[in-house]
Amino acid sequence: MRHFDYKNGELYAENVPLRSIADKVGTPAYIYSTATFERHYSVFADSFSGIDALVAYSVKANSNIAILATLAKMGAGADVVSGGELARALVAGIPAHKIVFSGVGKTSAEMRDALKAGIRLFNVESLPELRLLNQTALSMNKIAPIAFRVNPDVTAGGHDKISTGKKENKFGIAWKHAQSAYAEAARLKGIKIVGVDVHIGSQIDDLAPFEKAIEKVGELIKRLRADGHTIQSFDIGGGLGIPYGDNNKTPPPPAEYGAMVKRLTASLDVEMIFEPGRMIAGNAGILLTKVLYVKEGEDRNFLIIDAAMNDLIRPALYDAYHDIEPVIAAGPNFTQETYDVVGPICESGDTFTKSREMPSLNDGDLVVLHSAGAYGAAQSSQYNTRPLIPEVLVSGDKYAVIRERPSVADILKTESIPDWL
Numbered sequence: 001m002r003h004f005d006y007k008n009g010e011l012y013a014e015n016v017p018l019r020s021i022a023d024k025v026g027t028p029a030y031i032y033s034t035a036t037f038e039r040h041y042s043v044f045a046d047s048f049s050g051i052d053a054l055v056a057y058s059v060k061a062n063s064n065i066a067i068l069a070t071l072a073k074m075g076a077g078a079d080v081v082s083g084g085e086l087a088r089a090l091v092a093g094i095p096a097h098k099i100v101f102s103g104v105g106k107t108s109a110e111m112r113d114a115l116k117a118g119i120r121l122f123n124v125e126s127l128p129e130l131r132l133l134n135q136t137a138l139s140m141n142k143i144a145p146i147a148f149r150v151n152p153d154v155t156a157g158g159h160d161k162i163s164t165g166k167k168e169n170k171f172g173i174a175w176k177h178a179q180s181a182y183a184e185a186a187r188l189k190g191i192k193i194v195g196v197d198v199h200i201g202s203q204i205d206d207l208a209p210f211e212k213a214i215e216k217v218g219e220l221i222k223r224l225r226a227d228g229h230t231i232q233s234f235d236i237g238g239g240l241g242i243p244y245g246d247n248n249k250t251p252p253p254p255a256e257y258g259a260m261v262k263r264l265t266a267s268l269d270v271e272m273i274f275e276p277g278r279m280i281a282g283n284a285g286i287l288l289t290k291v292l293y294v295k296e297g298e299d300r301n302f303l304i305i306d307a308a309m310n311d312l313i314r315p316a317l318y319d320a321y322h323d324i325e326p327v328i329a330a331g332p333n334f335t336q337e338t339y340d341v342v343g344p345i346c347e348s349g350d351t352f353t354k355s356r357e358m359p360s361l362n363d364g365d366l367v368v369l370h371s372a373g374a375y376g377a378a379q380s381s382q383y384n385t386r387p388l389i390p391e392v393l394v395s396g397d398k399y400a401v402i403r404e405r406p407s408v409a410d411i412l413k414t415e416s417i418p419d420w421l
């Protein structure tokens with residue numbers, strides 16, 4: 001069931017016409033569907049029914065506190081990668097005992113905040129980090145629960161920039177050092193070993209790399225237990241891909257992923273932890289934008305829209321595909337056109353798609369870029385001094401602005417000219 005769909009020829013978010021949001025809030029804007037977030041969360045969580053599992057939503061995908069609160073109400077935990085994300089998760093009502101802290105560069109201040117909050121565990125990625133965590137915990141008279149993120153050297157992920165489980169990637173403890181890392185951790189008074197963690201990449205559209213990683217980690221868990229360590233949890237990270245509407249391979253549905261995980265981990269006697277981001281948020285959001293100009297080039301037509309790469313960087317950074325649809329559906333006698341869809345930023349990279357066929361559009365028409373709920377707003381910037389764009393959460397026939405559009409004055413307020421100038 002699509003919650004961004006046409007009714008009487010115009011596109012709605014649940015029961016709200018997008019046109020009315022554009023009138024009230026302006027464009028560009030991110031629009032999210034509560035019902036879609038809820039459905040994705042429950043489809044994912046239900047696929048692990050019957051086993052001991054924690055779904056720790058990966059906050060980086062979409063970190064708005066209203067989204068986190070929506071998921072908290074469903075019972076979600078959180079995977080955070082900074083003190084800022086930790087603060088967001090706590091403010092949104094995600095209990096500390098359901099929060100895991102990942103990332104290759106945690107600072108002592110961040111460790112302190114997490115220890116104070118009493119999070120579930122730290123996913124530790126290097127020995128120097130382990131030692132700093134030990135010192136930090138001891139200085140607070142605390143013991144830090146940890147899993148090591150291990151690097152299984154498995155190829156996975158929809159793009160080079162989002163593949164993380166290969167030995168040349170910066171992530172995790174090198175496979176061959178895993179056992180000695182656990183041995184060192186066991187000797188530290190401020191550290192308690194509770195599990196193993198892995199995350200191999202993002203937008204993975206095939207179960208095979210997950211299977212490979214789970215099998216390798218399963219073997220490692222046996223070796224670690226034989227070494228005398230207590231391994232209670234196995235965090236397999238996030239990474240399950242979503243359909244973006246192009247012709248690439250369609251990722252397996254969560255139920256298949258869940259069945260595979262259950263099958264491969266049944267004999268391990270561990271609590272499973274999952275860190276899905278995109279799977280929950282990706283198709284729960286769209287980018288609503290307006291055609292500024294239709295420009296005729298020498299050999300092509302450009303659709304210049306009011307959203308740009310600073311608002312949604314995925315096409316520029318990862319060559320990502322996003323479906324594009326007009327808010328007002330084309331009438332029966334529409335003509336088909338081919339456009340390069342571009343933003344106003346002064347770089348050729350500010351291109352959402354090239355040679356895309358779509359119904360002919362005019363200046364002022366509203367269009368949406370689909371599947372923009374994950375890594376859209378979260379990765380936006382104010383490049384070209386374009387203020388961050390609003391985020392709007394729809395629920396049934398109501399909606400609320402959950403992040404306001406700052407004014408240019410708000411942006412300038414944070415800068416100053418030194419008195420020598």
Ligand code: LLP
Nearest residue numbers: 058102199202203238239275276277278375
């Ligand atoms: N856990 C860890 C440790 C991660 O690094 C990530 C994503 C996730 C979980 C969630 O992965 P997901 O379920 O969303 O695939 N900006 C890129 C994606 C970057 C993914 C980074 N890590 C994009 O827009 O495609």
